[in-house]
Structure formats: C-alpha cells, structure tokens
Amino acid sequence: MARTQHLPLYQSVFGYTREMYRLRATLPKSVKHDLGQEICESSIKLLKCVVIANGAVKKESYLNRLVLEIEIQWALLRLLYELKAGSAGQFKLFSERLSDITKQGQAWLRWVQTQERKKSSPVKKPLAETPQTTSKDI
Numbered sequence: 471m472a473r474t475q476h477l478p479l480y481q482s483v484f485g486y487t488r489e490m491y492r493l494r495a496t497l498p499k500s501v502k503h504d505l506g507q508e509i510c511e512s513s514i515k516l517l518k519c520v521v522i523a524n525g526a527v528k529k530e531s532y533l534n535r536l537v538l539e540i541e542i543q544w545a546l547l548r549l550l551y552e553l554k555a556g557s558a559g560q561f562k563l564f565s566e567r568l569s570d571i572t573k574q575g576q577a578w579l580r581w582v583q584t585q586e587r588k589k590s591s592p593v594k595k596p597l598a599e600t601p602q603t604t605s606k607d608i
Contacts, residue, residue, distance in 0.1 A: 474524045479574040483520050486567045487513040493556060493564075501555045509546040515539050516571070523578075530586065533579040540572050 474480050490513045494506040516539050523532035547568060551561040 474521050477520065477524060479571065479578065480517075480520050480524070482567065482571050482574060483513075483516045486564070486571060487517050489564065489567070493560065497550075497555050501550070501553060505546065505550060505553070505555070509543070509550065512539060512542050512546060516543065529582045530579070533575065533582060536575045537572075537579060540568065540575055543568055544572075 487510075490510050494502060494510050497506045516536060519532050519536035519539060523529045523536065526532055547561070547564055550556050551558075556564075
C-alpha cells in the first residue's frame with residue numbers, strides 16, 4: 471500500500487477540493503450556502519473515498535462510491551455553470567481537473583476488478599504430456 475499522499479489520484483482530488491473551497495468563497499450569496507456547500511461536501515467525500523480505498527483490503531466498493539461521487543460532482547459543476555455562478559474559464563478548468571480525476575478513478579477500479587477476477591478464476595493446470603510412440607520404439 472502506497473502512502474495516500476503519494477497517489478496521483480489523491481493529489482488531483484486534494485487540489486480539486488481546495489479549489490472548490492476557494493470557489494465557494496467567491497460565489498454569490500444566493501448559491502454559496504446551498505449549492506456551494508453541497509459541492510464542497512461532495513468533494514470531501516471524493517477525498518475520503520480515495521483515502522479509504524487506498525487503505526482497504528476490498529477496494530472495489532469504495533472505488534464504486536468514488537465513481538458515483540464523481541458523477542455527482544459533474545452534475546453540481548454543470549449546475550453552477552448553468553446558474554452563471556462561475557465563469558466559463560473556471561468551468562473549463564474544473565471540468566479538465568474533474569475529467570482527469572474521472573479517468574484515474576475508473577482506471578483504478580478496472581485494475582482492482584481485473585485483480586479480483588484473476589484471484590477468483592480457477593488456475594488451469596496443464597495436462598501431463600502423453601508419451602508418443604515413434605517407429606523407433608516398435
């Protein structure tokens with residue numbers, strides 16, 4: 471198990487979460503305390519999923535949660551943009567970061583699922599080679 475702080479996914483999610491909190495401080499009052507709060511709480515859940523999955527023996531359930539929470543982030547981010555709570559430049563930057571997080575999270579989940587399949591599939595033993603008779607043996 472790698473230290474969580476060394477994981478590229480952790481670093482991406484940590485930076486994204488920090489930026490969401492900075493964005494929340496600049497949001498208009500009409501969305502700061504509801505949508506802003508929701509997107510910050512959701513980004514904290516992303517961070518928790520990465521940390522817990524890294525330390526867990528059975529990672530798949532936490533990574534599935536991570537993928538679902540990323541989908542929630544996409545919806546909330548889109549809503550912020552549609553409500554004109556952030557600029558197009560901010561939306562583009564956050565979209566790029568969230569896209570990077572999505573790719574990393576899904577790749578980790580696929581890797582874990584592949585490892586689980588390898589563990590659960592029965593090992594096929596090669597058949598013992600049968601000696602073949604040749605004309606010299608006769």
